[in-house]
């Protein structure tokens with residue numbers, strides 16, 4: 189028998205990860221047999237994470253949805269029968285039409301998040317369909333809402349320090365991020381900087397791999413980043429280390445920031461954060477003494493009641509200490525704002541003034557919302573695994589009068605509750621245009637294989653639903669290629685981007701690959717200065733910007749539960765491939781106080797739910813903290829619940845974001861499993 193010929197094709201990863209790897213995909217006999225990194229993206233430098241290296245398991249695994257299905261058993265049973273696309277689209281379109289006619293468009297809730305960060309997979313034809321139906325609008329706030337609001341108000345989303353320029357820094361502060369698990373391409377640049385003599389400080393409740401290598405590790409109590417950052421700001425001023433000329437020339441609001449930092453002495457912040465005053469002073473001194481100094485601000489610090497103000501205080505640090513204006517100096521948060529691209533022109537329908545549903549409140553909206561949601565259309569998202577108040581979400585999904593459509597690549601926990609399941613293509617089976625929000629890279633990827641089973645692209649399915657619900661118009665942008673063109677045309681540099689994509693496979697944003705903050709890129713605020721006290725944030729934060737809200741722990745629920753990302757999943761993506769029970773991690777002192785030993789069966793619980801799982805006793809977790817990974821699926825615990833079952837649906841001070849890290853729990857030893 190002849191050996192199939194191996195064909196290598198270029199692609200790019202559009203998953204929800206900062207790095208945006210360029211890829212080489214090997215296809216043999218029409219099947220993907222290998223994924224590797226390619227050199228097209230200069231930051232990701234020909235290597236990729238283990239998650240995507242094993243992408244063939246996702247493409248061809250037993251959980252892949254191969255054809256449309258209709259529910260045959262009870263909701264949540266996962267019992268379905270195969271139906272044709274014709275039947276499935278007719279069912280879905282008929283229900284959309286019926287619900288709209290009987291209850292109004294707002295009874296339809298489209299629900300999506302970052303399952304793909306591609307421009308062609310979200311906010312294009314889907315937006316056209318749901319806007320024309322007058323559906324409820326979704327506030328996509330589960331992640332990056334506080335950081336996005338703050339970065340926009342303070343800096344106008346100025347592009348950040350490029351990962352490659354971290355090698356020029358003398359100090360790197362990694363604050364609330366764990367690049368070893370998510371965003372791995374930053375790590376070698378940090379290591380190279382350390383080899384060059386740079387110092388490394390890590391602020392994180394856990395001893396992450398980078399914290400182990402750091403010169404300084406501040407293991408804060410979750411939710412106390414704000415007082416610590418304010419104490420550093422206060423110290424810089426008190427010690428004469430604040431850059432007053434820079435503040436006078438380049439910022440607004442410094443005086444009031446200092447006034448609000450004044451109560452946060454090192455001792456006061458130390459007491460609240462559960463670290464020593466000496467450790468906070470060491471961080472402040474190291475920061476003042478080092479230049480260039482760069483802060484990698486992550487998303488861990490936003491996920492609590494003080495999240496927005498905490499991010500604002502951390503982003504104020506380079507302004508206060510005068511760290512801008514040199515390569516390798518400043519901060520990096522999300523670089524999504526570096527791109528002035530949008531698919532809006534391809535939508536063909538302005539946004540409607542309909543009800544806005546905060547996605548973090550999905551459970552409440554499904555169980556108590558007015559008007560009641562009667563049609564839930566889920567795509568690019570697995571809300572049962574990723575939204576707070578998991579048991580309330582589940583109760584909502586169990587409603588017999590709710591028609592749920594899940595359009596996904598694999599049978600997720602949410603899909604098991606669907607009335608109709610539709611098979612979606614992955615990025616290897618369709619055209620995509622995507623940009624990194626860490627690395628500065630725009631990439632176009634053509635399909636490298638035919639769709640697996642009967643999978644269809646988001647674009648195709650939403651365009652078809654427009655037709656079947658009678659809202660399509662003759663001048664609609666119809667093909668994926670035309671949507672891509674419209675996205676490129678939305679930039680004044682569209683021609684140049686197109687040429688770079690064709691010639692090099694990758695294009696840079698206006699700022700180029702190596703922006704220097706306050707030198708080659710400037711704050712894009714209305715006055716062109718850094719705003720340390722933006723009026724809109726001041727109005728929004730319940731206690732005013734930089735106001736601190738104390739820890740929500742109670743006597744019954746004293747432990748702070750955090751749910752950080754791991755190297756196995758991207759949020760919940762790839763969760764079907766990891767089926768073992770996941771342990772809750774506890775510090776040895778907390779375990780001993782509860783009579784818990786490594787491997788014991790335990791209950792992690794609070795007023796919202798319970799997770800039954802094994803315990804792992806680990807000195808890498810600070811005392812008073814419990815850790816259960818983010819994005820787990822029901823098969824990862826004994827009782828089908830995950831950390832999200834314990835997460836409150838309260839919202840952050842700014843941006844109405846999720847407060848996952850405000851979950852407070854107790855952990856109890858259980859008898860061994862019968």
Ligand code: SF4
Pocket residue numbers: 201202203205206207208209232236237238239240241371372373758
């Ligand atoms: S998930 Fe991130 S690290 Fe992995 S291949 Fe995609 S962009 Fe690269």
